[in-house]
Amino acid sequence: MKRREFLAAGAAAAAVAMTNIELKAEVTDSTWDGKSANQTAKARLCLGSQLGIIPGNSVEEKFAKMKAWGIEAVEFGRDVEDPERAKYYKKLLDDTGLIPSAVCWGSHGGDLMSFDKDRKQRGTDALKRALEGAGIIGCTGVIYVPAFNGQSPLTNQEMRKMLLDDFPALADFAADCGTHVTFEPLNRGEAYFLRQVADGAAIARDINERSEKKCGMSVMGDFYHMSIEETDMMGAFISGGKLLTHVHLAGGVSDPRRTIPGQNKSRFVEGFRGLKYIGYTGPCSFECGVRGDREVEIPKALEFLKKEYELAVI
Amino acid sequence: MKRREFLAAGAAAAAVAMTNIELKAEVTDSTWDGKSANQTAKARLCLGSQLGIIPGNSVEEKFAKMKAWGIEAVEFGRDVEDPERAKYYKKLLDDTGLIPSAVCWGSHGGDLMSFDKDRKQRGTDALKRALEGAGIIGCTGVIYVPAFNGQSPLTNQEMRKMLLDDFPALADFAADCGTHVTFEPLNRGEAYFLRQVADGAAIARDINERSEKKCGMSVMGDFYHMSIEETDMMGAFISGGKLLTHVHLAGGVSDPRRTIPGQNKSRFVEGFRGLKYIGYTGPCSFECGVRGDREVEIPKALEFLKKEYELAVI
Numbered sequence: 330m331k332r333r334e335f336l337a338a339g340a341a342a343a344a345v346a347m348t349n350i351e352l353k354a355e356v357t358d359s360t361w362d363g364k365s366a367n368q369t370a371k372a373r374l375c376l377g378s379q380l381g382i383i384p385g386n387s388v389e390e391k392f393a394k395m396k397a398w399g400i401e402a403v404e405f406g407r408d409v410e411d412p413e414r415a416k417y418y419k420k421l422l423d424d425t426g427l428i429p430s431a432v433c434w435g436s437h438g439g440d441l442m443s444f445d446k447d448r449k450q451r452g453t454d455a456l457k458r459a460l461e462g463a464g465i466i467g468c469t470g471v472i473y474v475p476a477f478n479g480q481s482p483l484t485n486q487e488m489r490k491m492l493l494d495d496f497p498a499l500a501d502f503a504a505d506c507g508t509h510v511t512f513e514p515l516n517r518g519e520a521y522f523l524r525q526v527a528d529g530a531a532i533a534r535d536i537n538e539r540s541e542k543k544c545g546m547s548v549m550g551d552f553y554h555m556s557i558e559e560t561d562m563m564g565a566f567i568s569g570g571k572l573l574t575h576v577h578l579a580g581g582v583s584d585p586r587r588t589i590p591g592q593n594k595s596r597f598v599e600g601f602r603g604l605k606y607i608g609y610t611g612p613c614s615f616e617c618g619v620r621g622d623r624e625v626e627i628p629k630a631l632e633f634l635k636k637e638y639e640l641a642v643i
Numbered sequence: 644m645k646r647r648e649f650l651a652a653g654a655a656a657a658a659v660a661m662t663n664i665e666l667k668a669e670v671t672d673s674t675w676d677g678k679s680a681n682q683t684a685k686a687r688l689c690l691g692s693q694l695g696i697i698p699g700n701s702v703e704e705k706f707a708k709m710k711a712w713g714i715e716a717v718e719f720g721r722d723v724e725d726p727e728r729a730k731y732y733k734k735l736l737d738d739t740g741l742i743p744s745a746v747c748w749g750s751h752g753g754d755l756m757s758f759d760k761d762r763k764q765r766g767t768d769a770l771k772r773a774l775e776g777a778g779i780i781g782c783t784g785v786i787y788v789p790a791f792n793g794q795s796p797l798t799n800q801e802m803r804k805m806l807l808d809d810f811p812a813l814a815d816f817a818a819d820c821g822t823h824v825t826f827e828p829l830n831r832g833e834a835y836f837l838r839q840v841a842d843g844a845a846i847a848r849d850i851n852e853r854s855e856k857k858c859g860m861s862v863m864g865d866f867y868h869m870s871i872e873e874t875d876m877m878g879a880f881i882s883g884g885k886l887l888t889h890v891h892l893a894g895g896v897s898d899p900r901r902t903i904p905g906q907n908k909s910r911f912v913e914g915f916r917g918l919k920y921i922g923y924t925g926p927c928s929f930e931c932g933v934r935g936d937r938e939v940e941i942p943k944a945l946e947f948l949k950k951e952y953e954l955a956v957i
Contacts, residue, residue, distance in 0.1 A: 361912040365956045366877070485799040486835045521800045527841045527882065530874040560844040560882050563680070564917075567878030568841065598675040603878075642679045643957065 367643050368608025374601075374638045376578075376631060377402030377430045377614035382589070384623050388418075392425045398628055402430040402612035409462030410455060419466045429468045430612035431511060431549070431575040434459050436473070439480025441495065442488055453495075456510070457502055464506030469574045469611060470547050471503070472513045477520050488522045489532060496536045500545025509547040509574055516557040524558045526550045527568035534572060549575035551616065552590075552600060556581025566603025573609060578634065579617035589617045589626060591633035601641035681957055682922025688915075688952045690892075690945060691716030691744045691928035696903070698937050702732075706739045712942055716744040716926035723776030724769060733780050743782045744926035745825060745863070745889040748773050750787070753794025755809065756802055767809075770824070771816060778820030783888045783925060784861050785817070786827045791834050802836045803846060810850045814859025823861040823888055830871040838872045840864045841882035848886060863889035865930065866904075866914060870895025880917025887923060892948065893931035903931045903940060905947035915955035 360366040378400050385391035395403065403422065409415045409432050422429055436442075440452025459471045475481070475488055483491065496510065503510045512529035523529055526548060533546035540546075548569050552562070559565040566573060580586070580593035590597060604613075613634070619626050674680040692714050699705035709717065717736065723729045723746050736743055750756075754766025773785045789795070789802055797805065810824065817824045826843035837843055840862060847860035854860075862883050866876070873879040880887060894900070894907035904911060918927075927948070933940050 361910050361954060363954045363956055366913075366916060367957060486831075517800075525839070525841050525845070527839050527874060527878065531839070531872060534874055558845060560841060560848055560886065561884050564841065564878045564881030564884070567881060568873065568875045570875050570878070572874065596675050599680075602680065640675060640677045642677055643681060 367606055369605040369643055371608035371610065372605040373610050374604075374635065375401050375428075375610060375612050376634065377404055377612040378627075379404045379433060379614060379616055380406070382615060382617070382619055382623065382627070388421065392421055392427060396425050396427060398631060400427075400631070402428050402614060404430045404612070404614045404616070405432045405462075405466065405468065407432070407434055407459065409466060409468075410458040412458075412462060412465060415462035415465035422466065428612075429466045430614050432459055432463045432466075432468050432471045433616070434471045434473060436476050436480060439476035442476045442481040442483055442491055449495075453499070456499065460499075460503050460506045460508055460510070463508040468508055470509035470511030470549070472511050472549060472575065474513050474515060474520060475522055477515075478518075483522075485522050492532055493535060493539060496546065497540035500536050500540040501542050502545070504540075504542040504545035509545060511547045511549050511575055513549050513551060513577075514554060514558065515551070516554040518557075519554075524554070526555065526559065526565040526573075530569050530572045546572070547574040548572050549577065550600070551577035551579065552595065552597065553577070553579040553581055553587045553617070555600070556595060562600030563603035563606065566600060566609070567606055569603075570607050573607065574611050576604070576609075576611065576613040577616040578613050579615070585618075585620060587617050589615060589619045589630040590637075591630045592620055592626065597634060597637040598641045601638050602643055605638075605641055606643055681920055683919040683957055685922035685924065686919040687924050688918075688949065689715050689742075689924060689926050690948065691718055691926040692941075693718045693747060693928060693930055694720070696929060696931070696933055696937065696941070702735065706735055706741060710739050710741060712945060714741075714945070716742050716928060718744045718926070718928045718930070719746045719777075719780065719782065721746070721748055721773065723780060723782075724772040726776060726779060729776035729779040736780070742926075743780045744928050746773055746777045746780075746782050746785045747930070748785045748787060750790050750794060753790035756790045756795040756797055756805055763809075767813070770813065774813075774817050774820045774822055774824070777822040782822055784823035784825030784863075786825050786863060786889065788827050788829060788834060789836055791829075792832075797836075799836050806846055807849055807853060810860065811854035814850050814854040815856050816859070818854075818856040818859035823859060825861045825863050825889055827863050827865060827891075828868060828872065829865070830868040832871075833868075838868070840869065840873065840879040840887075844883050844886045860886070861888040862886050863891065864914070865891035865893065866909065866911065867891070867893040867895055867901045867931070869914070870897075870909060876914035877917035877920065880914060880923070881920055883917075884921050887921065888925055890918070890923075890925065890927040891930040892927050893929070899932075899934060901931055903929060903933045903944040904951075905944045906934055906940065911948060911951040912955045915952050916957055919952075919955055920957055 383391040437452040514529045529548035536546045580588045581595040583594040697705040751766040754762045828843045843862035850860045894902045895909040897908040
């Protein structure tokens with residue numbers, strides 16, 4: 330149908346075309362009355378890290394190192410699926426005064442985006458274990474990727490439909506655990522589906538609207554993937570808005586790729602502007618490589634990021 | 644591949660995965676030095692309309708009515724493919740002092756997203772005629788939709804690839820005409836591919852980077868489609884940024900759907916914040932229905948929009 334014909338068909342055609350769309354409720358917002366929506370006064374930079382890059386011969390040593398460097402938030406891995414391990418981490422956090430951020434979980438081989446019932450069940454069970462572990466620790470969310478390239482034959486719209494069908498229940502399970510399922514948009518070299526923060530936020534919103542508790546899904550932004558997929562980091566984070574619960578820190582595609590902030594040409598000011606504008610107080614967590622002596626380079630990166638945050642003026 | 648395995652495979656795997664990605668050049672931006680990126684001082688509201696809803700028995704009468712109401716910019720239709728018609732419009736603009744905005748063109752039946760060479764050629768020829776007409780008039784761009792639902796069997800990533808392969812030449816053709824090919828993101832009920840401003844902006848950016856003149860593609864935002872697909876209008880327009888050359892004004896999905904601004908519950912403050920932040924001075928053009936007496940309702944809508952714009956504080 331040509332555009333003119335489409336428009337000429339008018340309201341009737343539009344009504345037909347819209348019948349199977351989930352309609353977003355119209356939003357009302359008190360900031361629509363001449364007040365600024367700028368939430369910078371509420372925002373703060375909360376630096377965190379995955380455990381892998383932190384020097385130390387034990388988890389205890391790594392926690393102590395993070396504490397000494399002023400890294401506030403710990404990002405965990407899939408071992409939190411074991412509740413005993415989760416309790417152990419929880420105690421370690423309580424002992425050191427560090428706070429939990431997210432669980433870096435992934436796609437479980439794309440199992441949840443499969444038409445094979447057994448495979449889907451395995452993935453679902455594992456995600457539920459991770460959500461329970463995240464709940465024990467008090468994590469903000471379990472980072473979930475629907476499928477890396479090659480893990481699912483589904484098209485984008487089939488994958489979106491499967492998420493909308495299956496995830497309201499998982500969102501409510503996450504909410505009951507006091508945490509979120511957190512979409513991580515990746516770059517197209519890793520996943521063709523879900524590549525921008527605005528897309529992840531919209532899918533999370535639509536699943537939340539279909540769920541009972543309306544709050545179990547969230548989205549994150551990863552500076553590395555964003556450097557490839559986004560035209561504007563500030564715009565992307567504003568689109569994340571209240572659905573944004575996690576951020577990964579890493580240099581972008583410039584050489585050397587995905588190194589710790591400050592070790593390549595990537596800047597963070599534009600993205601930090603967005604995080605400030607939405608009043609983001611959640612964790613910004615290292616997921617990156619480090620060149621050279623970590624004892625020297627990680628503290629340098631922390632200082633670099635604090636300066637970038639200061640430079641981020643709305 | 645599980646996330647952990649993926650990360651464990653490290654730089655080598657990443658390098659392989661990235662080989663067929665168009666890498667965005669790292670951006671440098673003078674506003675990364677503690678200066679605000681807020682361009683509100685440069686922004687202004689330029690109201691426009693398609694001709695269809697304007698009362699009048701002739702194009703001349705419609706132009707005169709727009710002028711009298713303070714509507715500045717005229718949006719044209721596919722008849723500009725005829726160069727004589729385009730010249731006629733150009734003269735009418737010169738005579739009245741109105742300015743041109745975009746050409747509302749569409750998908751040409753999805754012909755450009757076809758593997759059938761003849762069909763693709765027909766679509767390409769028609770788009771080129773529209774770009775030439777837009778050039779004669781001085782239009783900001785020709786609004787292009789790759790495919791409405793049902794017009795192309797291609798998946799999202801096949802369509803993105805076809806755009807990246809075919810459109811650098813069309814972008815340069817547009818630039819030679821002094822105009823743009825302008826992507827219009829639609830809602831999923833009309834098109835499953837290209838539904839968010841950030842996505843359209845990223846595809847436009849990637850095509851521009853592959854083209855010679857680097858400037859022939861742009862993106863637009865339509866408040867109606869955005870009310871369904873975007874989580875935040877401000878974030879979406881900031882993601883459009885310098886690539887944004889057109890805006891469609893219409894109420895969102897609240898009842899009555901897609902009516903003129905002010906005739907349903909939709910607000911425009913959040914979106915206007917984004918347009919102000921990026922210093923947008925381009926046209927915001929009615930593409931909507933009107934209930935009741937157009938002589939009364941259109942001036943009311945213009946006043947409503949001016950007030951919404953005033954309320955848009957960064």
